[in-house]
Amino acid sequence: MQVILLAIATFIFAIDQFSLTETIYRPMIACPIIGLILGDLQTGLVIGGTYELMMVGNMPVGGAQPPNAVLGAVVAMVFAVKANMDVNTALGTAVIFSLFGQYAVTLTFTFMSGMMAKADKAAADANPAGITQVNLISMGLLGSLFAVCAVLAYIGGEAMAAPMAALKDNLSWLLGGLGAAGGMMRNVGFAVLLKIMLSNDLWGIFLAGFAAAAILGNIPATAGACLILVAFIGVAIAINDFNVSLRIKENAGNGGMSDGI
Amino acid sequence: MASNATSYKDLTPAANLDQGTLNAMVWRSLNLQASFNYERMQAAGWLWGILPGLEKIHTNNEDLSLSMEHNLEFFNTHPFLVTFVMGIVLSLEQQKADINTIRAVRVAAMGPLGGIGDAIFWFALVPITAGITANLAIAGNIVGPLLYLLIVFGVQMALRFWLMNWSYKLGTSAIGILTKNAKEFTRAASMLGVFIVGALTCNYANINLGMTIPNGESVIDVQGLLNGVLPAALSLAATLGCYVLIKKKNWSATKCILMLLVVGIVGCALGIWAGDYTSLIPVPWHA
Numbered sequence: 139m140q141v142i143l144l145a146i147a148t149f150i151f152a153i154d155q156f157s158l159t160e161t162i163y164r165p166m167i168a169c170p171i172i173g174l175i176l177g178d179l180q181t182g183l184v185i186g187g188t189y190e191l192m193m194v195g196n197m198p199v200g201g202a203q204p205p206n207a208v209l210g211a212v213v214a215m216v217f218a219v220k221a222n223m224d225v226n227t228a229l230g231t232a233v234i235f236s237l238f239g240q241y242a243v244t245l246t247f248t249f250m251s252g253m254m255a256k257a258d259k260a261a262a263d264a265n266p267a268g269i270t271q272v273n274l275i276s277m278g279l280l281g282s283l284f285a286v287c288a289v290l291a292y293i294g295g296e297a298m299a300a301p302m303a304a305l306k307d308n309l310s311w312l313l314g315g316l317g318a319a320g321g322m323m324r325n326v327g328f329a330v331l332l333k334i335m336l337s338n339d340l341w342g343i344f345l346a347g348f349a350a351a352a353i354l355g356n357i358p359a360t361a362g363a364c365l366i367l368v369a370f371i372g373v374a375i376a377i378n379d380f381n382v383s384l385r386i387k388e389n390a391g392n393g394g395m396s397d398g399i
Numbered sequence: 400m401a402s403n404a405t406s407y408k409d410l411t412p413a414a415n416l417d418q419g420t421l422n423a424m425v426w427r428s429l430n431l432q433a434s435f436n437y438e439r440m441q442a443a444g445w446l447w448g449i450l451p452g453l454e455k456i457h458t459n460n461e462d463l464s465l466s467m468e469h470n471l472e473f474f475n476t477h478p479f480l481v482t483f484v485m486g487i488v489l490s491l492e493q494q495k496a497d498i499n500t501i502r503a504v505r506v507a508a509m510g511p512l513g514g515i516g517d518a519i520f521w522f523a524l525v526p527i528t529a530g531i532t533a534n535l536a537i538a539g540n541i542v543g544p545l546l547y548l549l550i551v552f553g554v555q556m557a558l559r560f561w562l563m564n565w566s567y568k569l570g571t572s573a574i575g576i577l578t579k580n581a582k583e584f585t586r587a588a589s590m591l592g593v594f595i596v597g598a599l600t601c602n603y604a605n606i607n608l609g610m611t612i613p614n615g616e617s618v619i620d621v622q623g624l625l626n627g628v629l630p631a632a633l634s635l636a637a638t639l640g641c642y643v644l645i646k647k648k649n650w651s652a653t654k655c656i657l658m659l660l661v662v663g664i665v666g667c668a669l670g671i672w673a674g675d676y677t678s679l680i681p682v683p684w685h686a
Contacts, residue, residue, distance in 0.1 A: 156432035157444070160478060161552040166529065166536060167544045180539050187536030187543060194526045248660070250436035254471070255653045257434075257443045261467035264460040266450045269467070272443050276434035307677065311667045314676030319663025321605030322637050323437035326655045327473030329641035330439075331506065331596050335499070336642070340593045347597025352630045355602050362514060364602055365595075369511040372594035380587035384580060 141292050143175045144212070145285040151208045152242075152284035153277045165189035165211040172215040181218050185225055189214065192229075206239025209284060213291040221295060234299050235291055237306065242283035244316050250276045251323050347372065404465055410495045413456040415571070423451050424485060425556075425563050431478045438656055440475040448481070452489045469498055475603075476509035477516025479555050482563035484508045490570025494578060500585040503592030510595045524554060604634030609673035610684040621684075622673065 147168075154163040162168060166186045173182020189211055213235040218228035253272055260268025290298050306313075336344060350371055355364040431444040446467060453470070457463040476484055487508055491501045528550045536543030577584045608622040625632055637659075644650040663672065670678030670685025678685045 153433075156435055156478075157430040159429065159548075159552050159555075161548055161555070164547070164551075166532065166547045170536070170541070170544050179541070183536045183539050183541065183543065187533040190529045190536075190547075191533045194529055247436050250434050251438035251656050252653060253434065254436065254439055254443065255651070257446075257471055258468070261446070261471050262464055264464035264467060266447075266454060266467075269443060269447050269450065273430060273433035273447050276436075276443075277430075310676035311679045312664060314672070314674040315664030315667035316660075317663075317674055318606070318667055318672035319660045320437040321607075322659045322663060323656055324440065324473070324603055324605070325600070325634060325637035326641045326652050326659065327439045327442075328596055328600055328638045329645050329655070330652055331473050331502070332593070332638070332642050333646050335502065335506075335589055335592050335596065337589070340590060343590050343593045344597040347594035348601045348631070348635060349597075350594075351598035351601035356630060362518065365514050365598060366511040368598040368602075369507065369595065372507065372591045372598075375594060376587040376591040379590055380580075380583055383583040383586060387580075387583065 140175060140177075141289060144172065144216070144292055145289050147171055147175060148208070148212050148288035149281035149285045151212065152281045155206075155208050156280075157277065163208050165193060165207060168208065168211050169215055172212055173219070176215065176219040178219045182215060185211070185214055185218055185228065188225055189229065206236045206243065209239030209287055210236035212288045216288070216291050217296065220292070231296060231299060232291075234302050234306070235287055238287050238302060239284060241313050242280065242287065244313065244320055246276065246280045246283065248316050248320055248323075249279065343375070346375075405498050407457070407462045407465060407495045407498070409457075409459055409462055412495060413458075413493045416452050416455060416489065416493065416567070420451050420455060421563055421567060422560070424448055424489075425482055425559050427451065428478075428482050428485060428559055428563075431481050438652065439471070439473045441478075441481075442471050442474045445474040445481070446470045449485055449489060452485075453492060456489070456492050465498065466492060469502055470505075472502070474505070474509060476512045477520075479520055479558060480512045480516045480562060482559045483512065483566045486563050486566030486568075487570040490567055490574060493571070494574045496574075496578070497581060497585045500577075500581070500588050503585070503588035506592040507588070507595050510599060520555075525551060600634055600638045601631040604631035606633040606637060607673035608633070608671060610671060612684055 150158075151163040151168050154160060162171070166189075169186030169189065170179060170182040173179040173186075176182075189207070193207055210229070210232050213232035214225075214228040217223045217231050218225060221228075223231065250272075253275065257269060257272045260266075260272065332344070347368065350368045351364055354360045354367050360367055427448040427450075431441050431448060433447065434443040435441055449470065450467075453463060453466050457466050470488075484505060488501060488505050491504060528547055532543040532547040532550075534543075535546070608625065610621040612619040612621065629635070641650075641655045644655060645652065666672045667674065667676055668679035670680070670682040
């Protein structure tokens, strides 16, 4: 019974880390809930508070993937309550599991890139239900992978850590490759946008945007606000072009009138 | 991506969206990242979020399909601030603005919000709330997590509702000036869009070589050399490469994705890309 509730809770937290409330997956809330399931709320509160403070310096900023907090929290709770580990040992032993959480995320994000073709098909058919399906498949996949990891930790306990570490070492090139490929895939997304937006006379503007981000993004003082500052420059260029075009249009109109053609 | 139409069939502006539909979309916006992926990031979640509005606005299937297709392109913004982009885009969709205009405005609005959102939430609200409530929890007080949930989720939802309503009204009121000079506006908006995509190509760059070549005492870092030539050069090359394959060779996006998957995995087997892994074949340039 406990293990089923644990799987369900992990399933929900896995989805929540990117969707839903984006709040209950935080250790602060997730740990007490797991604590209730395992029958030790007190330990849940302590680990939750400790882990949350640890995570303050480890935020999901700018699309980076930190070691996964959800599996870290769930597995640390399992170890602390079932194996009576103290807080720090439990968090330490859970690290290998949180690494596999990160792999599960990478796998899902890669696989779902392929699923975008299905979403395109749904759009071409004007079929909203198809879009809902794609989203549900993704959430189900991510949730299931996480739930499996949590159940492994519950049943296998610490004994699972060694084989998982071995698996990680042997397959690291494959997982690293998926990660590297994942880093390149956004460029396909940009290429699709450009396919339509980039007329032949806008090449300079594209390169200027690239240059602006390269400059502002590499100066520590402006790196954080890079895209806002880039937008300021872009807006100036766009407004200027808009006004110039308007004036040309007005003049062309007047010229045509006075010539009487 | 099947069609390349630039305007909707039915150009009659649709009626204003009612508050119920706007609210429904605010709730749906929570699942923006439901099918997050490396290629288009939040695209499918974004489309799912605005679908209730799009279905009300585009009453014929052809236009709905057109709108769904262009709203499935690359999308990424801060999840807590997304309703701002939603309101603006919906007001343009409602006026049946040129598709290129809607795309350009969408791209221009989504980029800068990421930085603002990170600053508000991950660097301010969450650390402060955690600081206040974590000690309550460590002391064994259940109020800690409850307060945390109330503050973080409450602020987030309030902001989502407010931004949706504000930006929808803003977009609807500004639209009159824009439609009078639609052609010029589309052109200017496209410039801004292309400028931002150029910036994203650099700012979101995530392709790094991991090769190091021993050179006497020191070590030559190949990526470092490349950065000296042009920062984010590989991201620029990948974007332009895919652009040529898609535009000139008629490749599908899926085909590009599969190619990159092979490039990534083979590259790591040979120890070419950066990352914490052991290459399949031992090579001198990858530790």
